[in-house]
Amino acid sequence: MxxxxxxxxxxxxxxxxxxxxxxxxxxxxxxxxxxxxxxxxxxxxxxxxxxxxxxxxxxxxxxxxxxxxxxxxxxxxxxxxxxxxxxxxxxxxxxxxxxxxxxxxxxxxxxxxxxxxxxxxxxxxxxxxxxxxxxxxxxxxxxxxxxxxxxxxxxxxxxxxxxxxxxxxxxxxxxxxxxxxxxxxxxxxxxxxxxxxxxxxxxxxxxxxxxxxxxxxxxxxxxxxxxxxxxxxxxxxxxxxxxxxxxxxPDGPTERGGGASAAVGEIMTWLDGCPEESVLLVAFGSQQVLAPLQAAALAGGLERSGARFIWCATGETAVPEGFEGRMAGRGLVVHGWAPQVAILGHRAVAAFLTHCGWNSVLEAVSAGVAMLTWPMGADQFWNAMLVVEFGVGVALCDGADAVPDADELARVVADSLGDSGKRVRERAKELSRRALEAVKxxxxxxxxxxxxxxxxxxxxxx
Known part of the structure; x- marks a missing residue:
């Protein structure tokens, strides 16, 4: 050789x-x-x-x-x-x-x-x-x-x-x-x-x-x-x-990981029209497809929460019929991939309902966004534990087969964007500062x- x-x-x-x-x-x-x-x-x-x-x-x-x-x-x-x-x-x-x-x-x-x-x-x-x-x-x-x-x-x-x-x-x-x-x-x-x-x-x-x-x-x-x-x-x-x-x-390519049904510009324009720290991002990674009962519970909770949201519904996730029409203006459903890093970095986004894949956790940490944890497999349970112990997230649900209670989900989502979630959001911003300092x-x-x-x-x- x-x-x-x-x-x-x-x-x-x-x-x-x-x-x-x-x-x-x-x-x-x-x-x-x-x-x-x-x-x-x-x-x-x-x-x-x-x-x-x-x-x-x-x-x-x-x-x-x-x-x-x-x-x-x-x-x-x-x-x-x-x-x-x-x-x-x-x-x-x-x-x-x-x-x-x-x-x-x-x-x-x-x-x-x-x-x-x-x-x-x-x-x-x-x-x-x-x-x-x-x-x-x-x-x-x-x-x-x-x-x-x-x-x-x-x-x-x-x-x-x-x-x-x-x-x-x-x-x-x-x-x-x-x-x-x-x-x-x-x-x-x-x-x-x-x-x-x-x-x-x-x-x-x-x-x-x-x-x-x-x-x-x-x-x-x-x-x-x-x-x-x-x-x-x-x-x-x-x-x-x-x-x-x-x-x-944090300023990487918006096409990182794939392409979306909604143009990146359309998503960011929608966010531009939302008040600061008023939006929840919902995304469960590239592998996880919600079962119909899970998707229905999630949709019901989002609707009852009164919160603005972006829901990235991957794969064959069955978004309930009529949901998108009822949520028009308050919520945006993206079928397939979405520019997660760019969305998390937008001033309007304050919280992230996530499966706690490690990349998603680090992206939320870098953006200073609080997390609602729903781990489903692999390393996600440990990651969720770390997020909650660090005070930058709140446990919502766990397990790939778990079906959350829609009313409880609505309450946790509303709290995460309201006054009661302020402490977790502040801790998320502080950890973001430390993450960005680490890579400088x-x-x-x-x-x-x-x-x-x-x-x-x-x-x-x-």
Missing amino acids: AEPVGPHVLAIPYPAQGHMLPLLDLVHLLSSRYRLVVTIAVTTKNRPLLDTLLSRSPAVVPLVLPFPDYPALPPGLENTNGQPPAFFRPLTHALAGLQDPLLRWARCTPHPPSAIISDFFLGWTSDLAAQLGIPRLVFSPSGALVVAVLHVLWRRMPQRSDPDDPDCPISFPEIPNSPVLPWRQVSFFYRTHIVGEPISEFVKEGFLKNIASWGFVFNTFADLERVYLDYHRNDLGHSRVWAVGPLAP EGGSSWKDLEGLAAELSKVGVK
């Missing part, structure tokens, strides 16, 4: 929107601010997801590979978009088929990579890094608390004391603040683990390889998760833990990113 002639980072994202977007933001910063050479590896159908990055960072080089042959997946499935959770495990397993093509590329390219940064679902990339004799850094699209929980789960393998009780508490005394969650809210990958089953063992080995990796990069910031970042440094036994978030640029020159995340770039530059010197 040719010897590296300077730093060259190979970035490997996991093909889910919530995972890809922050890693692409990190790649942009490493390329544009620190002039590092970065190659980003994707499969054929995921190549269009790089368009925005490549328009902002023309020096980034895409490496497009055929998706590995994997009969257990439907033909053409290369990412999680619109897919049920049942496909996530085989998709994660299938991606390991990229290891040999990446190894062949790295050994043939005239400027081979000197480090790998890859998503935490891609533990097999540690083996690739070992084959190439270079360090692998884990990129976490989730917060430091969630990763601490994952590490405890896969090391200790705690089980329910009552195998028939979905609410059986699972405690984590090793982690600061000794968090506890019911079994049903523990990681899907972990709950579905079967000892000896090949994909289950592959997933477990991947997370254990993460723990042994050279370094960790988190999309978070010190003032939000300092205690958990310190925990990782102590637990991992080294200081190569960098908190570089929030990574989403001299801030904690700026310094960590600078330190990360310096370390990557060192390992590239031969």
